[in-house]
Amino acid sequence: MATVGKVIKCKAAIIWEVGKTPSIEEVEVAPPKSHEVRVKIVATGICRTDYHVLKGFFPKLDYPVIAGHEGAGIVESIGPGVTCVKPGDKVIPLCLPQCGECSCCRSPKDNCCLKTHFCERPQNLMPDQTSRFTCKGKRIHHLMWVSTFSEYTVMPDASIVKIDNNAPLDRVCLLGCGFPTGYGAAINTAEVAPGSSCAIFGLGGVGLSIIMGCKAAGASRIIGIDINKNKFAKAKELGATECLSPDDFKKPINEVLVEITGLGVDYTFEAIGLVETVTAALASSHMAHGVCVVVGEPPAGSHLSVDPVLLITGRKLLGCCMGGFRLKDAIPKLVSEYMEKKFNLDALRSHVLPFEKIGEGFELLCSGKSIRSVLLY
Incomplete structure (x- = not known):
């Protein structure tokens, strides 16, 4: 291609500082270096994590930054040493890398690669601690190495996976974050059992994906919880058997859930990102065998205070990163399952x-x- 090895000028949305709405700018995108890939992004979703970037919820994040992490595109060029993709391949960038070399990637128990920003330094810059973006003479930072709010972006080969060439990029882009995070929380992390009861706190894209996962696992009672009743119809369309708004009750929602289920819900999921709802979700779970999965990402600096008696009786509190999926392995399979109509990804768009x-x-x-x-x- 005519652009190989050259700087590409394109449009991108830059968050110049905390609280400022992203502005569309012309940026320069440098060619990929060793073990890097440059991608032309075709479609990208807006995730609540991007809103958290806008609001400054992550104190280690440097600005100005190009956000976006739920995209799909086509490989424009590759750097030396890249073997997993080639120019022209349809791909999905991975906001959770899979290096294949660290102890977590080598363990059959883990999916949280040690190169992620949760474990090492923030993924604001490429692994060599430089940026591939400039604008108006200034260095622009990456987000999670993928920065899909740019028409062209560069990422390490640990953060990209090839998908079916027939996949519609404007739809499977949602497999980059929201859907696998929620769906996998039910299927992989909680391991929802057939005939069980489930409660999902928060009915955004991730919460609705959890509902689809619970339904696929065979749960018989799926309760959606949100203060926004406008979300109830979609939740029921995707598998919720009933929906509740905490505002409709004089008592705490966890007490309501315990009352209507007997001893509590078999599986509860927090998909909002607030410590208060994590506490409510845990207290809502079955006193002896309940499983509560934390899926939402609270603001940095948040601290969870839990009465240990809630755990002594047998409840389990679990964390969940990207639905427990190893993304390089899982996303091509999820793309195939979507194309086989095994789940309704389009309902989230x-x-x-x-x-x-x-x-x-x-x-x-x-x-x-x-x-x-x-x-x-």
Whole structure:
């Protein structure tokens, strides 16, 4: 291609500082170095984590930054040593890398690669601690090495996977984060049993994906919980058997759930990112064998205070990163299952907007009017 080995100028949405709406700018994207891949992004979703970046919830994050981590595109060029993809391949960037070399990647028990920002330094810069983005003479930082809010982006080969060439990129982009995070929380982390009861706190894209996972696992009672009743219809369409709003009750929602289920819910999931709802979800779970899975990401610096008696009787509190999936292994399979109509990924795509309307996409997210807005370049 004519662009191989050259700097590419393209449009990107830059968050210049905390609290500022992303602005569309022309950026320069450098060619990939050793074990790096440059990708033309075709479609990207707006995830609540991107909103958290906008609001400064992650204190280790450096600005200005190009956010976005739920995208799909086509490989433009590769650097020396890359063997997993080639130019022209359809790909999904991985916000959770899979290096294949660290102790977690080598363990059959783990999926949280030690190169992720949870374990090592923030993925604000490439592994060599330089950036591939510049704008107006300034260095622009990456987000989780993928930065899909740029028409072209560069990432390490540990953070990319090839997918079926027939996959519709404007739809499977949602497999980059929200869907596997929720679906896998039910299937992999909780291991929901057939005939069981489940309660999902938060009915956004991740919460709805948890509902689909619970249904696929054979749960007989799936309770959706949200203060926004406008989300109830979609939740029931995807498998919820009933929906509750905490605002409709004078007592705490965990007490309501214990009352209507007997001794509590078999499996509870927190998909909002608030320590208060984590506590409520844990207290809602069955006193002897309940499993509570923390899926949402609370703001940095949050601390969870738990009465140990809740755990002594047998409840389990579990963490969940990207649904327990090893993304390089899992995403091609999820793409195939989507194309075989094994789950309804399209139901999560509530709005489709041109990339230039990214601000409108954030407004829809903040107002609770969207499940997932997909931006097209």
